[in-house]
Amino acid sequence: MPNQQAYSMASILDSCKRSTDFVTTPLSTGKESFSFSYYKTLIDVEGLGHLLHALQTAAQTEEIGDLRGLLAHVPMDGLETDPDPERVREQIFKGCLLVYRDSDPEGPCALIPVPAKKGLRSSNETDMEFSVVGPKIGFIEDLDTNIHLLRAQLNTPDLVLKEILVGSISRSRVALMYIDGVANEENVAKMEKRLRAIDFDVVFDTSQLDQIISDNSRTPFPLFTTTERRDRVVYALITGQVAVISEGSPYFITGPSTLFDFFLSPEDYFLPWILGSFFRMIRIFGVIFSLFASSFYVALMTYHYEVIPKELLGRLIYSRENVPFAPFLEALFLEITVEFLREAGARLPSRIGQSLGIVGGIILGQAAVEASLTSNILIIIVSLSALTSFVTPIYKMSNAIRFLRFPIILLAAVWGSLGIAIAVCFLLVHLSRLRSLGYPYTVPFFPVRVKDMKDSLIRPSYAVTGTRPSYLKPRSRIRYKPEAERKSNDFDEE
Numbered sequence: 001m002p003n004q005q006a007y008s009m010a011s012i013l014d015s016c017k018r019s020t021d022f023v024t025t026p027l028s029t030g031k032e033s034f035s036f037s038y039y040k041t042l043i044d045v046e047g048l049g050h051l052l053h054a055l056q057t058a059a060q061t062e063e064i065g066d067l068r069g070l071l072a073h074v075p076m077d078g079l080e081t082d083p084d085p086e087r088v089r090e091q092i093f094k095g096c097l098l099v100y101r102d103s104d105p106e107g108p109c110a111l112i113p114v115p116a117k118k119g120l121r122s123s124n125e126t127d128m129e130f131s132v133v134g135p136k137i138g139f140i141e142d143l144d145t146n147i148h149l150l151r152a153q154l155n156t157p158d159l160v161l162k163e164i165l166v167g168s169i170s171r172s173r174v175a176l177m178y179i180d181g182v183a184n185e186e187n188v189a190k191m192e193k194r195l196r197a198i199d200f201d202v203v204f205d206t207s208q209l210d211q212i213i214s215d216n217s218r219t220p221f222p223l224f225t226t227t228e229r230r231d232r233v234v235y236a237l238i239t240g241q242v243a244v245i246s247e248g249s250p251y252f253i254t255g256p257s258t259l260f261d262f263f264l265s266p267e268d269y270f271l272p273w274i275l276g277s278f279f280r281m282i283r284i285f286g287v288i289f290s291l292f293a294s295s296f297y298v299a300l301m302t303y304h305y306e307v308i309p310k311e312l313l314g315r316l317i318y319s320r321e322n323v324p325f326a327p328f329l330e331a332l333f334l335e336i337t338v339e340f341l342r343e344a345g346a347r348l349p350s351r352i353g354q355s356l357g358i359v360g361g362i363i364l365g366q367a368a369v370e371a372s373l374t375s376n377i378l379i380i381i382v383s384l385s386a387l388t389s390f391v392t393p394i395y396k397m398s399n400a401i402r403f404l405r406f407p408i409i410l411l412a413a414v415w416g417s418l419g420i421a422i423a424v425c426f427l428l429v430h431l432s433r434l435r436s437l438g439y440p441y442t443v444p445f446f447p448v449r450v451k452d453m454k455d456s457l458i459r460p461s462y463a464v465t466g467t468r469p470s471y472l473k474p475r476s477r478i479r480y481k482p483e484a485e486r487k488s489n490d491f492d493e494e
Contacts, residue, residue: 007085009106013037015157016092018180021147026102027052029059034070035105037098038114041147047114048097051076067101067108080111087111093155116148126228128395134270137230143173143247150177150243153234158182164195166209166246170202173247174209183240184473187256190437191242206249215435220403222262222396223436224253231266240474242437256439256472259431260456262397263287268459276459284457286388290401293385294331295412295420297378301327303416319375328413330374334382335405337364342386443471 095115126138268276411419434441
């Protein structure tokens with residue numbers, strides 16, 4: 001972040017004017033002209049209209065020659081006259097209007113509070129990225145409200161907004177946001193260039209932009225992080241990433257992203273670091289289990305009986321003795337059944353969908369075992385695989401995991417453990433070739449960035465996360481300077 005030194009009114013206005021949602025409304029009283037500068041995403045537009053109408057009406061009846069005379073006709077409480085520049089810089093992000101004379105911008109000024117209430121709803125929780133601990137503020141389909149929510153958290157003029165019109169028919173507003181002095185200018189320029197180069201008719205959602213501007217469209221993996229949580233977007237911005245959202249969409253995309261960004265949950269940072277690390281490793285293990293559990297079953301039951309312990313082999317033989325299908329068809333049948341239940345539950349109304357998922361799964365599973373269409377052990381494996389595919393906080397990554405299970409099961413049926421090894425090799429090679437906004441998808445493990453590994457597999461203590469990831473090439477590496485732990489003992493042992 002730029003240094004927080006002494007400010008002047010001119011420097012504050014110049015820094016704020018970098019964002020397209022910072023506007024200045026003139027007001028002429030005949031004898032003098034005034035300017036009202038504000039962020040339109042932070043103020044109550046209706047309240048501003050009433051204010052300007054009252055001042056214009058007053059100017060028609062009497063001459064207003066100075067700022068004090070103008071403020072005498074302001075029908076609002078909480079006015080601040082002659083605030084210092086530091087106070088102006090702080091309050092303008094709280095929904096205040098900055099009023100000053102056009103002839104003397106550095107002269108007397110005033111702050112008029114007109115804060116908006118956007119986003120302050122009775123039910124504003126996220127649907128797809130639910131968190132037990134921490135804030136539950138999510139975005140909605142109104143672009144100005146979403147920008148308001150971000151500016152309410154990041155009270156700095158360095159949060160720069162650039163609006164771009166995308167869509168030859170829809171002309172949808174697309175907001176590109178970043179923190180000046182933190183985000184690498186090259187990343188901002190890349191994202192802006194890709195957005196301006198889009199030739200599309202109608203943009204319905206940010207997810208379409210995700211696909212259009214991605215570095216590789218022939219991959220099931222998401223190359224930009226998609227989120228509806230404010231805290232995740234704020235974290236991405238302060239680490240040096242760029243955020244993009246389209247009008248009519250409740251989702252932001254942030255990038256450049258890495259593979260490990262999809263396993264990070266904001267909840268990790270609201271828990272003690274030991275617990276956060278434990279839950280993060282559980283998520284990573286769950287994804288590995290979901291990918292390979294069914295394929296290992298197929299490989300073992302088809303080719304590798306000899307590696308199964310005798311006690312377990314007897315139970316496996318007993319569970320499959322009446323099943324007429326090969327392990328591959330058995331696993332494929334159950335995996336497709338689970339996908340049918342999941343898709344039907346997602347498309348039906350919420351209460352019916354929940355009942356269908358629970359009751360349908362129990363009834364179909366029991367019926368399949370009794371009809372000797374599958375073994376009860378495989379039902380347990382497939383059910384656990386379906387559960388663990390949702391441990392990733394980002395829904396798009398769970399979709400990729402669900403898809404990849406099927407080709408891996410096929411390779412396991414053809415070549416056994418060799419097929420699984422081939423699948424792992426293809427997967428690693430494919431991941432290592434992916435790029436997100438030109439950056440390697442598997443960093444910090446490939447290419448190796450030892451210093452950036454501290455916040456990947458585990459969530460470290462705040463005492464060691466004071467720097468931003470070097471692979472993002474941020475303009476400022478320092479986030480904060482953690483102080484040494486102070487140990488005190490208030491207990492008198494004497």
